[in-house]
Amino acid sequence: MARVRVLPESARSPRRQETESALSLAHRMPRLVLEARRVAANLAHGIHGRRRAGVGESFWQFRPFVAGEAAQRIDWRRSGRDDRLYVREREWETAQTLWVWIDRSASMGYSSELAQAPKVERAIVLGFALASCFVEAGERIGMLGLMAPRATRQIAETMAQTLVADRASLEEDLPPSAPIAPQHEAILISDFLSPVRDIAATVEGISSRGARGHLVMIVDPVEETFPFQGQAVLHDLEDGLSLRIGDAEAWGRTYRERIDAHRSELRELTRRRGWTFTIHRTDRPASEVAxxxxxxVSASRGAAVGGR
Structure with missing residues (x-):
């Protein structure tokens, strides 16, 4: 039977001073930043913003002059090589913006001996790694409810400092549901064990102005399989409740059915809103889900362009 443990609040909370056990999130953050940078470095190809004509400095293409356009738009050098008039178009250089939210509530402190890392650590590494990759590709990264979008190459360190300074949202298991701009995207990283109606309200709130998003469910292998037998005591990490059961194996069958139903509802929710839903187990490498x-994200932008 797999052994499990739950990280204490000090291991999830962003204290500025180290705890006696040296397990605070602030103490472990430099290691998580380095791990995130390794994950980002292992990804062979980044994401590039879509190219289209617009205001910018980089040359994109020549196209034939259309009657009625201003004559000053004509590129006379290119036109002189042909019997047609051409206009020089420049590439639109407006950066894309992505918003990241990382769940650090009590249930994210769960970890079994089958996992490579606790859920909260994997969520942080994934969020930082994605941010680093997107910034390298010219994107701007914000943190929902915590940090305005920015495009610094030190984005992982900046996000780490933001989390270390924040205590207010430590026990929030869902992000703020404030809408974001139509061309922005949100990446929400959590175990999403909240009621589907609450998750739906958050998704609807964020996407109410047409923004797109992605739900990333982080799960421990034991949460997937529930490999317990005989008598067991189950603990609700969010509410502090406990339940003693006599036949864990029989109870596990019902548990797995409810988990499957919960995920089916989330898939339907994201499908309706045009979002994506990804499940990541903590016994798998972070680079896979990144x-x-x-x-x-690349595919969703392509769909958005094609739909216009």
Whole structure:
């Protein structure tokens, strides 16, 4: 039977001073930043913003002059090589903006011996790694409710400092539901064990102005399989409740059915809103889910362009 542990609040909370056990999130943050940078470095290809004509400095293409356009737009050098008039178009250089939210509530402190890392650590590494990759590709990264978008190459360190300074949202298991701009995207990283109606309200609030988003569910292998037998005591990490059960194996069958139903509802929710839903187990490398998320973001932008 797999052994499990739960990180104490000090291991999830952003204290500025180290605790006696040296397990505070602030103490572990430099290691998590380095791990995130390794994950980002291992991703062979980044995401590039879509190219289209607009205001900018980089040359994109020549196109034929259209009657009625201003004559000063004509590129006379290019036109002199042909019997047609051409206009020089420049690439639109407006940066894309992504918003990241990382759940640090009590349930994210869960970890079994089958996992490579506690859920909260994997969520932080994933969020930082994605931010680093997107900034390298010219994106701007913000943190929902915590940090305005920015494009610094030290984005992982900046996000780490933001989390270390924040205590107000430590026990929030869902992000603020404030709407974001239509062309922005949100990446929400959590175990999403909240009621689906609450998650739906958050998704609807964020996307109410047309923004797109991605839900990334972080799960421990034990949460997937519930491999317990005989008598067991179950603990609700969010509310502090406990439940003693006599037949864990039989109870586990019902648990797995409810988990499957919960995920089916989340898939339907994201499908309706045009979002994506990804499940990541903490016994798998962080680079796998990071690459998938980069691909999903790229695909969602392509769909948005094609739909216009």
């Amino acid at each position: 690459l998938r998320l980069m691909t999903l």
